[in-house]
Each structure stands twice: as C-alpha cells, then as structure tokens.
Amino acid sequence: xxxxxxxxxxxxxxxxxxxxxxxxxxxxxxxxxxxxxxxxxxxxxxxxxxxxxxxxxxxxxxxxxxxxxxxxxxxxxxxxxxxxxxxxxxxxxxxxxxxxxxxxxxxxxxxxxxxxxxxxxxxxxxxxxxxxxxxxxxxxxxxxxxxxxxxxxxxxxxxxxxxxxxxxxxxxxxxxxxxxxxxxxxxxxxxxxxxxxxxxxxxxxxxxxxxxxxxxxxxxxxxxxxxxxxxxxxxxxxxxxxxxxxxxxxxxxxxxxxxxxxxxxxxxxxxxxxxxxxxxxxxxxxxxxxxxxxxxxxxxxxxxxxxxxxxxxxxxxxxxxxxxxxxxxxxxxxxxxxxxxxxxxxxxxxxxxxxxxxxxxxxxxxxxxxxxxxxxxxxxxxxxxxxxxxxxxxxxxxxxxxxxxxxxxxxxxxxxxxxxxxxxxxxxxxxxxxxxxxxxxxxxxxx
Numbered sequence: 001x002x003x004x005x006x007x008x009x010x011x012x013x014x015x016x017x018x019x020x021x022x023x024x025x026x027x028x029x030x031x032x033x034x035x036x037x038x039x040x041x042x043x044x045x046x047x048x049x050x051x052x053x054x055x056x057x058x059x060x061x062x063x064x065x066x067x068x069x070x071x072x073x074x075x076x077x078x079x080x081x082x083x084x085x086x087x088x089x090x091x092x093x094x095x096x097x098x099x100x101x102x103x104x105x106x107x108x109x110x111x112x113x114x115x116x117x118x119x120x121x122x123x124x125x126x127x128x129x130x131x132x133x134x135x136x137x138x139x140x141x142x143x144x145x146x147x148x149x150x151x152x153x154x155x156x157x158x159x160x161x162x163x164x165x166x167x168x169x170x171x172x173x174x175x176x177x178x179x180x181x182x183x184x185x186x187x188x189x190x191x192x193x194x195x196x197x198x199x200x201x202x203x204x205x206x207x208x209x210x211x212x213x214x215x216x217x218x219x220x221x222x223x224x225x226x227x228x229x230x231x232x233x234x235x236x237x238x239x240x241x242x243x244x245x246x247x248x249x250x251x252x253x254x255x256x257x258x259x260x261x262x263x264x265x266x267x268x269x270x271x272x273x274x275x276x277x278x279x280x281x282x283x284x285x286x287x288x289x290x291x292x293x294x295x296x297x298x299x300x301x302x303x304x305x306x307x308x309x310x311x312x313x314x315x316x317x318x319x320x321x322x323x324x325x326x327x328x329x330x331x332x333x334x335x336x337x338x339x340x341x342x343x344x345x346x347x348x349x350x351x352x353x354x355x356x357x358x359x360x361x362x363x364x365x366x367x368x369x370x371x372x373x374x375x376x377x378x379x380x381x382x383x384x385x386x387x388x389x390x391x392x393x394x395x396x397x398x399x400x401x402x403x404x405x406x407x408x409x410x411x412x413x414x415x416x417x418x419x420x421x422x423x424x425x426x427x428x429x430x431x432x433x434x435x436x437x438x439x440x441x442x443x444x445x446x447x
Contacts, residue, residue: 051156052382052418053297054145056305057290057332057352058124058167059324060175060282061312064358064368065376066397067321069095069389070113072360079360079396082318090387098325101333102378107387108336108345110379110446114391114400117407118356118372122312123174127353128305129182130411130438136183139430144179145414146303147188148437151427152420157300159252164296165190166289167307171281178305183429190305193257256299259291267291269334273327278320282310285324287331294338297348302418311354315365328352336380349382349417351410360397374400377410382417384446408440416442 066072071085071094085094088106095103095111102109118126125133131142143151146163155162165178181188255261273285285308293304309324332352339345357375358368374393380386391403412422415437422442426434 051300051302051347053301053348054149054303054382054414054418055293055297055335055348055350056128056145056179056303056414057350058127058175058305058307059309059311059328059352059354060124060170060172060307061122061310061354062356062358062370063311063354063376064313064317064321065113065115065374065393066358066360067096067317067368068099068325069111069376069378070393070397071096072395072397075360075396078362081362083321093387093389096321096325098322099329101329105333105336108340108380110384110386111389112377112379112391112405112410113389113393114402114404115353115357115375115377115407115410116373116400116404118375120356120370120372121174122172123355124177124179124307125174125355126407127351127355128177128179130408130440136429136435139183140185141180141182142435143182143184143188143427143437144305145411146179146190146305147181147184148415148427149302149418149420150188151184152425152437153302153418155300156302157252160256160296160300161191161253162300162302163188163190164301164303165192165305166292167192167305168283168286168289170283170307170310175282175307175310178307179303184427190303252299256295256301257292259288259295262291262295266334266338269330269337271327271330271334273331277323278313278316279310280312282312283307285309285327287327287334290331290335291338294335294344297344298342313358313367314363314369315367317358317362317367319366339381345381346383347381349384349414350380351377351414352379353377353410357397373398377405379410379413379446382414384413384417386446388445390443390445405443406440408438409443411438412440413442413446416447 067081067083071083072080073085083096083098086097086100086103087094088103090106093106093111119132121133123133128144129142130145133141135142150162153162167176167178170176178190178192259267270291271287273287276284289306293306296304308328311320311324313320336345339348354375356370356372359371363369391405392401393399394401415422420437422436422438422440425437427437429435
C-alpha cells in the first residue's frame with residue numbers, strides 16, 4: 001500500500017488529522033506488485049502505433065471436442081452422445097446444436113478439430129504459452145503470449161497495461177492462470193484487477209481536484225522509490241513513477257473495466273452467464289468478462305486472457321455442455337458482433353480452447369473423462385481466412401485423422417496476427433541466450 005498525505009483537516013470530533021489517499025497495490029500474477037514494477041519492465045520496450053490484439057478464452061477443465069465442433073453422427077450411441085449437428089452459415093460445416101448463434105456467424109470463425117500435443121495437465125500452461133510447463137522450468141518457464149507481447153511490443157497507451165488477466169480466482173488454482181511471465185520475471189505478469197476489482201484503481205478518499213500539489217503526490221512515490229533502492233531492487237524510477245501516476249489518474253483503464261458504462265441493450269446481448277452452474281472448483285461462466293475484454297482492447301490492451309466455465313465433465317457431460325455452451329454461444333456471438341461493428345475484428349484475434357479433450361466413450365455417470373490425445377479450438381477475427389474447418393478426428397473421435405494441429409502452431413498464428421514474426425523474434429533468457437517466442441510456423445490455412 002502507498003499512503004499519500006494531503007492537507008490537514010479538523011473533523012467534527014475535534015481531532016486534527018491529515019486526510020490521506022491510499023492507492024492499493026495492483027494484483028500482478030501471484031504477487032502483489034506496485035504498478036511501477038510493471039511499468040519499469042515496459043520502459044525499454046517502447047510503444048507502437050499499431051494495435052493488434054488477442055482475446056484468449058480458456059475453457060478450463062477440458063471441453064468435450066465431440067460435443068462441440070464435430071458431432072460424431074456415425075459413431076455408436078455410447079460414443080456419439082445426445083447432441084445433433086446443425087448447419088452453419090458456411091455450407092458444409094456443421095457444429096453442435098447448442099451453438100446456434102455461433103453457427104450463424106461461422107463465416108467469421110475457424111474450427112480446429114484436431115489439436116494434438118496436450119501434456120494432460122489440468123492447467124492453462126499450453127493454452128497461455130504454447131509450451132509445456134517443463135520447458136526451461138529451471139529458469140522460471142517460458143513466458144506466456146501476453147507477457148511476450150508486453151516485452152516485445154510494449155504498451156499501446158502509457159496509461160493502459162498491455163497484458164490483462166481477467167481469470168476469476170478458482171479453487172483449483174491452475175484454472176485461474178492468466179498466463180505467467182516465465183523467465184521474464186513478475187514485472188511482465190498480467191495486470192489483474194485485484195479483490196474488489198476497480199476499487200484498487202480508484203483514488204480513494206479524495207478526487208483529482210483535491211490534488212493541487214502534484215509534487216507532494218510524486219514525493220510519496222519517491223519515498224517508495226528510496227525504500228526499494230535501499231534494497232538494490234530498482235533504479236531510475238522517476239520517469240516510471242510519472243507513468244504510474246498517469247495510469248492511476250487516468251480514467252481510461254478504470255472506464256474499460258466498468259461494464260456498467262455500456263448501454264443496457266449491449267449488456268443484454270452478452271448476457272451475464274448466470275446462474276453459475278457446474279462451477280465447483282472452477283471458473284464461473286462470466287459473460288461480463290467477454291464484454292470487458294472488448295472494452296479493454298478498445299482502451300489499448302494487447303492481450304486479454306480469461307477463464308470461462310468449468311468443463312471437467314466426468315459426470316453429467318451433456319447437461320454441462322447445454323449450460324456452459326449456450327452461455328458461451330451468447331457471449332461469444334455478441335463479442336464477434338461488437339468487434340465487427342466497431343471495425344476491430346480484423347485486428348483482434350479470438351481463440352477459444354481448453355487443455356485437452358474428453359474420452360470418446362461415455363462413462364456410467366453420463367460423463368466423459370480426460371483425453372489428451374486430441375482436442376479442439378475455435379479461432380475468429382485477426383485478419384484470418386475464416387469460414388473454414390481445419391482437421392478432423394476419426395469416426396470415434398479418438399485421434400486426429402486429418403491435419404493434426406499443435407498448440408505451438410496456434411500460438412505462432414496468434415503471434416503473427418499481433419505483428420510478431422515467430423520465426424525471427426527472440427527474447428533473452430536469464431543467461432543472455434536468445435530464445436524464440438515459439439518454435440512453430442503459423443497455420444498456413446488461415447494466412
């Protein structure tokens with residue numbers, strides 16, 4: 001916490017005390033860091049006039065690939081399940097009947113039915129970074145896409161963090177991973193609205209009009225700087241504290257996080273995802289976060305990540321898909337329409353996926369168990385060639401029978417869409433050795 005003292009006032013109880021302003025430490029990743037820590041790391045990255053962005057929607061728990069984008073009509077009933085396929089706007093492409101609104105917007109989407117290479121962990125690591133958790137683990141692991149974008153591209157706007165994680169805190173913590181900074185260090189972790197959320201971005205107890213002396217405000221930052229410098233942790237923060245102040249006194253980020261600013265008709269289109277069902281130890285189906293993601297990108301964020309629902313359907317798989325799927329169908333369709341109407345869809349890439357797929361055979365509890373052999377993903381926007389399907393599984397949904405697609409290839413595509421060449425761009429690890437952001441080529445089908 002940073003306490004900033006103002007003028008003395010005498011209260012009605014007769015006690016003279018100073019008014020004060022408390023600016024909460026911003027929740028960054030797993031640690032509570034000051035905003036200046038983040039800005040310090042971004043200082044060397046510069047800024048860019050372009051604004052490509054990614055919204056990464058993680059379906060924590062492992063969504064059932066054969067109950068979403070590739071219904072197995074020819075499989076026996078113990079494999080096929082309860083859902084029927086429906087036609088989409090693109091001739092020849094069928095998806096699950098639950099996703100009626102996405103079906104009507106299939107010309108804006110790419111369905112990938114053959115994602116392979118899952119390591120089987122109940123976590124978001126591969127979806128957030130494209131790398132297994134074991135890669136460079138001794139150095140802190142590989143940076144996520146958001147952390148790398150923050151490092152390589154820097155902020156679009158000095159008052160808006162380039163990387164924001166909206167994942168709600170889950171009992172199974174790996175499902176609330178917004179993407180780690182890996183060996184880049186915690187300064188490149190996502191900005192995460194902490195606890196009460198926007199309250200931490202509010203100048204508490206005062207207003208900008210009550211801050212006539214900017215030097216006093218900066219002096220409090222300077223005291224913090226001296227305390228940190230005494231431990232040898234940071235140097236030359238004067239310009240960075242100025243930038244930190246810009247964020248705290250700017251309404252841009254605060255406005256973006258406040259979805260109540262949207263007209264009622266817009267919020268109704270997204271829905272709120274309530275009531276939250278099948279949540280257990282996972283994330284809620286919070287459709288407000290999809291709307292918030294659009295607002296954050298519009299404000300200048302480069303990468304927004306969120307965790308949507310709890311898809312670990314060992315039991316009642318079909319009830320879960322009806323609930324989670326219909327809510328995702330509404331919110332994602334509203335997001336596509338929203339970005340398209342604002343002329344942003346060509347610049348904003350959306351990816352929707354989970355850590356692995358589900359077993360072909362339905363268990364005795366009407367559920368499907370873990371199946372890392374193959375999974376699925378949905379892409380949209382980003383200037384990609386949409387309105388197509390990539391890959392397929394065999395008749396029983398057991399393995400990729402056509403065009404296996406690796407996690408790394410999808411990340412290479414997202415990097416490409418951000419304007420980062422995955423074949424040439426490297427970042428230095430702690431030993432000073434250059435490391436490629438990803439070791440794969442973008443999906444040729446969508447370029």
